[in-house]
Amino acid sequence: MPQTKSLTQFIIEQQRRQHGASGTFTLLLNDIAAACKKISHIVNQGDLVGVLGNADSENIQGEVQKKLDIISHEIMVSALDANGHVAGMASEEEDRIITATHQDAGGQYLAVFDPLDGSSNIDLNLTVGSIFSILRYPSHEKPNETDFLKPGSEQVCAGFVLYGPSTIMVLTTGHGVNGFTLDQEVGEFYLTHPNMTIAEDASEFAINMSNQQFWEPPVQRYVEECVQGQTGPRGKYFNMRWIASLVAEVYRILMRGGVFMYPFDSKNPNMAGRLRLLYEANPMAFIVEQAGGLCSTGRQRILDIPPQDVHQRVPLILGAKNEVERIIRYHHEQQES
Ligand code: MN
Ligand code: MN
Numbered sequence: 601m602p603q604t605k606s607l608t609q610f611i612i613e614q615q616r617r618q619h620g621a622s623g624t625f626t627l628l629l630n631d632i633a634a635a636c637k638k639i640s641h642i643v644n645q646g647d648l649v650g651v652l653g654n655a656d657s658e659n660i661q662g663e664v665q666k667k668l669d670i671i672s673h674e675i676m677v678s679a680l681d682a683n684g685h686v687a688g689m690a691s692e693e694e695d696r697i698i699t700a701t702h703q704d705a706g707g708q709y710l711a712v713f714d715p716l717d718g719s720s721n722i723d724l725n726l727t728v729g730s731i732f733s734i735l736r737y738p739s740h741e742k743p744n745e746t747d748f749l750k751p752g753s754e755q756v757c758a759g760f761v762l763y764g765p766s767t768i769m770v771l772t773t774g775h776g777v778n779g780f781t782l783d784q785e786v787g788e789f790y791l792t793h794p795n796m797t798i799a800e801d802a803s804e805f806a807i808n809m810s811n812q813q814f815w816e817p818p819v820q821r822y823v824e825e826c827v828q829g830q831t832g833p834r835g836k837y838f839n840m841r842w843i844a845s846l847v848a849e850v851y852r853i854l855m856r857g858g859v860f861m862y863p864f865d866s867k868n869p870n871m872a873g874r875l876r877l878l879y880e881a882n883p884m885a886f887i888v889e890q891a892g893g894l895c896s897t898g899r900q901r902i903l904d905i906p907p908q909d910v911h912q913r914v915p916l917i918l919g920a921k922n923e924v925e926r927i928i929r930y931h932h933e934q935q936e937s
Contacts, residue, residue: 604790604791604792605790605791606788606789606790606791607629607633607769607771607780607788607789607790607791608626608630608633608788610778610780610791611625611626611629611773612626614773614775622708624685624707624708624709625685625709625734625756625757627683627685628680628683628685628686628709628711628734629757629771631679631680631682631683631685632676632679632680632711632732632759633769633789634679635675635676635678635679635680635730636730636761636767636769637767637782637787638675638679639671639672639675639676639715639716639730639761639763640761640763640767640782640784642668642671642672642675643668643722643728643763644763646725650667651667651668651671652666652667652668652722652723653666653667653723654666654667655667655669655670657670659692659693659694665693666716666719666720666722666723668716668719668722668728669692669693669715669716669719670693672715672716672730673691673692673693673694673715673716675715676689676691676713676715676730676732677689677691677698680711681698681700681701681702684700684702684707685707685708685709686700686707686709686710686711686737687699687700687707687708687709687710687737687739687742687743688700688707688710688711688737688742688743688747688748689710689711689712689713690710690711690712690713690748690878690879690910691712691713691714691715691879692713692714692715692876692879692911693715695911696745697743697744697745697748697910699742699743707737708736708737708738709734709735709736709737709756710734710735710736710737710743710747710748711732711733711734711735712732712733712734712735712748712878712879712882712883712910713730713731713732713733713879714730714731714732714876714879714880715730716728716729716730717729717730717731717760717845717846717847717880718843718844718845718846718847718848720844721843721844721845726843726845726848727762727763727764727843727845727847727848728763728845728847729760729761729762729763729845729846729847729848729851730760730761730763730847731759731760731846731847731879731880731883731884732758732759732760732879732883733752733755733757733758733878733879733882733883733886734755734756734757734758735748735750735754735755735756736754736756745910748878748907748910749906749907749908749909749910750907751903751904751905751906751907752877752881752882752883752885752886752902752903752904752905753903753904755882755883755886756773756774757771757772757773757774758771758772758882758883758884758886758887759771759772759883759887760847760850760851760883760884760887761847762847762848762851764848764851766781766782767781767782767784768780768781768782768792768793768851769782769789770793770796770850770851770854770887772886772887772890772891774886774890775890776795776796776890776891777795777796777797777854777887777890777891778791778793778794778795778796779791779792779793779794779796779854780792780793781793796854796855796891797891797892798853798854798857798888798891798892798893798919798920798921799857799920800892800920800921800922801857801920801922801923802857802858802859802919802920802922802923803836803837803838803839803858804838804839804840804841804856804857804858804859805822805823805826805838805839805840805841805858805859805860805861805923806840806841806842806843806849806852806853806858806859806860806861807819807823807840807842807860807861807862807863808842808844808862809823809840809842811865811867814865814866814867815863815864815865816863816864816865816866816898816931816934817930817934818898818927818930818931818933818934819861819863819898819927819930821930822926822927822930826838826840827840841858846860846875846880846884850884850887850888850918853888853893853918853919853920854887854888854891857919857920858919858920858923859917859918859919859920859923859924859927860916860917860918860919861916861917861927862874862875862915862916862917863898863915863916863917864897864898864915871913872897872912872913872914872915873897873913873914873915873916874913874916875913875914875916876911876912876913876914877902877905877907877912877913877914878907878910878911878912880916881895881902881914881916882902882903884916884918885901885902885903885918886903888918888919889903892921893918893919893920893921893924894918894919894920894921894924894925894928895916895917895918895924896917896918896924896927896928897914897915897916897917898915898917898927898928898930898931899928899931899935902914902916902918
């Protein structure tokens with residue numbers, strides 16, 4: 601293996617360059633990395649250790665929980681709680697926020713996470729992942745739910761870990777996006793994808809076509825123009841991908857460009873979209889914008905949304921700058937007409 605930086609070395613170096621940064625953040629990130637290594641190991645073992653399939657429960661979203669949703673949640677919570685670097689946590693798999701056991705440890709951060717994203721893919725041996733977002737919490741009081749309701753622009757760090765053929769962590773602390781591959785034997789993440797960027801133009805889109813009848817006109821128009829190909833208004837052919845796993849979709853866009861949409865649809869109008877603002881849309885928006893892309897509901901920049909609820913859902917359109925700008929423009933044009 602070529603000589604390369606470990607995740608820990610990389611974070612320490614980044615911290616040194618930031619004025620007044622404490623070592624706590626490095627330790628917190630180590631806790632997250634440790635949890636993700638454990639999840640990676642268990643995902644990899646699969647049926648050998650009996651972790652596939654459904655649990656007999658539903659989460660707060662009313663979705664059937666997989667055994668691995670619960671196991672991953674417990675691994676994340678215990679790893680982050682053990683060392684006292686966070687004052688509180690919020691997880692997709694738990695209705696209420698979780699306050700740290702060792703409140704006196706003075707954790708200066710809040711962690712929000714989707715412990716296992718794309719878990720409907722797990723029984724198919726397809727890629728799943730973990731998504732996390734870190735907020736600053738400069739207080740010694742026990743945090744309450746409103747302390748978590750910060751717009752995405754206030755995130756200090758966001759990342760996701762992909763459990764695919766390789767286990768890869770993608771991370772931003774607001775200074776670009778970097779990818780680290782887990783060396784399973786050594787047990788360390790190493791920098792393998794420095795300065796990941798998203799090309800401004802694209803000819804690949806990802807959307808759940810089975811919801812087409814429920815989309816709004818701007819999204820109908822965008823997709824219709826794409827599928828018209830070379831003789832249509834776009835003058836070129838587009839490709840479509842749909843993995844139904846946000847981590848895998850965003851990783852693909854970071855690697856080879858494109859646009860991903862889970863737009864507003866009228867199938868279930870009281871769900872403003874499908875994906876969750878705090879632990880799916882916000883961390884992905886921070887990463888995508890740091891890589892030169894854009895992230896929007898179609899009408900509002902994701903990172904500007906003031907959250908109302910920890911489990912709030914939003915429409916999500918992300919990826920190549922020029923494509924997302926076009927989709928936003930179609931939304932504006934519809935409003936004006
Ligand atoms: Mn998810
Ligand atoms: Mn999940």
